[in-house]
Amino acid sequence: MTMRWFYYAAPQTFYGLAGRMWPWLAAIALLLTAAGLWLGFGLAPTDAQQGEGYRIIFVHVPASWMSMVIYLAMAFWSVLGLTFNTRLSGMMTRALAPTGAMFAFLSLWTGALWGKPMWGAWWVWDARLTSELILFFLYLGYIALTSAIDDVRRADRAGALIAIVGAINVPIIYFSVKWWNTLHQGASVSLTRSASMAQLMLWGMLLMALAFWAYTLAMVCYRVRTLIIERERHTDWVQALPDVTGALA
């Protein structure tokens, strides 16, 4: 089993694999998004207290989930990269970061859209929203650091370290923000805990979460391929690629 993983960890092999996978993943993402949105915005019943505005949770909650899962994935690849010194780990982490940042931003933005009709304010210092904001900063930090360092290897390894340090801190940050919020009796943007959250709502969020998953995997595959070509451009196999021959110096 481990041998298979190391085989796929070689950039050349992964390039081929990712190339075959990403169109399928994109298609799945599209289908699931359509299904999820139809369920969320079409089928799910109107909430007793929040009216129609609550429907934004079908995007907000899955986006929050994804932003956290992606950060964990980045930490995972970072640990792998620092331990085994594989080139692919750095590329995977770098490929994940922009999508993670996007989901964090999406979560914040939809949180604001949700909050406005609820609280009359575009931003409330809700514990989860504030933690999400800090997670967004952590993403920006990683992207800024890896962009600022010219040497690719050093950038990958430095980024891996900050991703790991950030990941360790995320639960601490969440806990401290929650504490801060309850102490100051802040507002809370959350779903009404009605007697039984409609099954439909749960299905809707799950579908959207899966859709976002598929989208992330598709984007990561696509981005990693670009990174592979860029970084391995001196190797024979890249020079021999049909779309590449002659295009690279």
Added chain:
Amino acid sequence: MNAVFTLVVRDLRLAFRRKAEVLSGLFFFVVVAALFPLAIGPEAATLRHIGPGVLWVGALLASMLSLPRLFDNDWRDGSLEQLLLSPHPLGLLVSGKICAHWLLSGLPLVALAPVLGLQFDLPSEALGMMALSLLLGTPVLSCIGAIGAALTLGVRGGGVLMALLVLPLFVPVLVFGAGAVQALDSGLGAQAHVSILLAMLLPAVFFSPWACSAALRIALE
């Protein structure tokens, strides 16, 4: 251990012969603390309310400003490379440097903050808690900040980049540090806050030299 002690003494000696760097960080703290009343108004009740927060953020920013100094000079004149080539464990040597840095940049803040707290009309128990919370919190800032400083050694836009990396990680310390003073003020008691600050201090002191060493090796490859 002798090596660590020698390193701490060396760093302290260097700072005393280049006082301007250390002092400007402290003056920054004083200036920032004075800016808020100027921006918000001198109303005593308001100042008393925002005082702990303002002083804590000021201390945070002053710490941030002093962090590049931790490794930059050593890196530029080649002594950092020599540290990496020392047979002594790098983690120990780095903890010596962080300790010296805190003595120069963190401890003075602990002493200065209560004095500035008078400008905000904070009661004396609050001043005491201010000092205690900073005493427990500034070492954590030095420890976490050191990792950021090591990662951004020699990188373009280093100082600001380091701030972006490290400030989100400072949030827990800020919340519980400033919260301790406010909790005391509102009569709730700051026991929990102090315990949590302590709980953050111990792992930070133990793990950050190790993370810092890894970061330094990456930076000097």
Added chain:
Amino acid sequence: MSQLQVIALSCERGGRPLFAPQSFTLDAGQAMHIEGDNGVGKTSLLRMVCGLAPSASGEVRWGGEVTADHRAAFLRDVLYLGHSLGLKDELSALENLHTASVLAGQPVSRAQTLEALHTQGLASRAHLPLRVLSQGQKRRVALARLQLSKARLWVLDEPFVALDTLAVHALQQVLQNHLQQDGLLLFTSHQAVDLGRSVQPWRLGA
């Protein structure tokens, strides 16, 4: 017995190999002069031998043991001087040498330090901050450091650069003494060097 073995050491820069895998052995009392054009990777090779830079392949052995696995023992025996001298301008020569020796794991007494500085003609300036010394005098402080070092293997990157004739002789003397005491020397230099014995040349690059 002190012996440095470099086995198939190679380096990568920007995704492509900088030079072909290098293998050589250096025994006690021997000196090796790494030659090559600018940019061919001489500094990288020296840094890889010391473990400062990771190698793409190969290993370094000191006294038969792989240095990557026995870092502390290796570092105790090696002295590396790169392009920067690793000296602090605000500290005096005495303070600089004392700190350097403690950090290198070989503390030396004040008397020994003063004697080394005396040999370099800096006894009267031992207590002054390096800031007020000239560039040449600072290099002599670095020389004093070499003199005081008990490290068996010296790895020096361009030690002769920007030295006047007198300083070149002084350095050559220090290096000769080191080799006579069964030390090992690995260095780069753009100029010819006379160490009173045969120096193994090693050409790097095409």
